[in-house]
Amino acid sequence: MKPSSRYALAGLALIAGTVASPCLPVIGAATPAMAASAPAADAPLTLKILKVEGNNAITTADIMAALPYHVGDTVTREQLDAGVQKVADLYKAKNLGAKFSEKERFVKNTVQFYLVIEEQAPSAAPAPAPFVLDKVEFVGNKQVPTAELEAATKLHPGATVTAEAATADTVAIQKVYQKHNLGVQIQPVATQPNHDNHVVLTYQITEK
Template sequence: MSFRSLLARSFLGVLLAVASFAGTAATEYAFAAVPAPNVPLKLMSVAVQGNSRVPTADILQAFGYHAGDKVTRNDLDAGQKRVGELYSSRNVGTSLEERLRISGNGVAVKIILEEQAASAPAQPASLVLDKVEFQGNKKVSTADLEAATKLRAGGPVSNELLSADQQAIQALYKNKNVGGSFQPQATYPNHDQHVVLVWVIKEQDKAAN
């Protein structure tokens, strides 16, 4: 198995960000009379502020009401809830404030958003080495191979560490004037992140020039 194939298993997994949502409503009145939640009002304007990760057009579509529409305060609360659901569906966390300015039978709406930063991508789970074995070595002892290499049971394993150990084995064989090929084979007995590594060595009479 190649170095690249060994680590392929560690790069599986998808991080799903869970969006949080908090919504509030604030109302300003030009007059003392406060309309009941079910009293129709003329929607004068809808503004969106603070969004960057979700387009304004999508927010307005989810809100569902436009200037000139007849709405109640209950309708506007429902529109605010739909905006929160839109953010949840996009896996973007946010706090939302809906500000209403009511003057007579008209209402102006401002949707103020504070989006959360994007979540960091998921990191692949580390591979753990359960065992290292050497097979086929007759002219170079296992003790010498273990002394030359760094990978140990219980420690992490990666392409970089494998490459370093392969170079160390090649250098050891060259110093002993013994040629050979050295192929790492990795298995996953428990079908998880635990690896058994076997170095398959095919020795030659002497090192190649």
């Protein structure tokens, strides 16, 4: 007689934790250029000043290394904007949130460029406390001794309880019944009698 098993991990659904999504960079609108009239977006300009402000999580040296231009280079306003995106990508790669704004000052055919960074504090929630097993119970097993089921399973008092571990033990119980050529239906249920992170794991067994 082949065993059948039905997994109802309703109690163990409490074990699932939450993972906060990382705060991704947001590029803010550039501030108006500090000049009466800004040059065309593709007009060549000599980069006279390049400064970064507001960064703490990432060093200025790393940000400068990410920028594709340096003081003395010939750049366009389009290239300056593209460089800001490179810095945004750097923050994103490090799972850091930030907003970016630009301040530009044009003097004849030169540009003074200031990148202002507003870093966002991480919002990750603290990890939930692990669930600790206080007791394992086997209910409904009449043809297979409890001692044999305890020997076949790995979750014991004091262990950390996960849905995966309970499922593995459920399969182990199923194999014991298969060895005895007995059919079985198994329903593991985790409860929290004291409403804390300690659980009692009960295997409700229906023999066939």
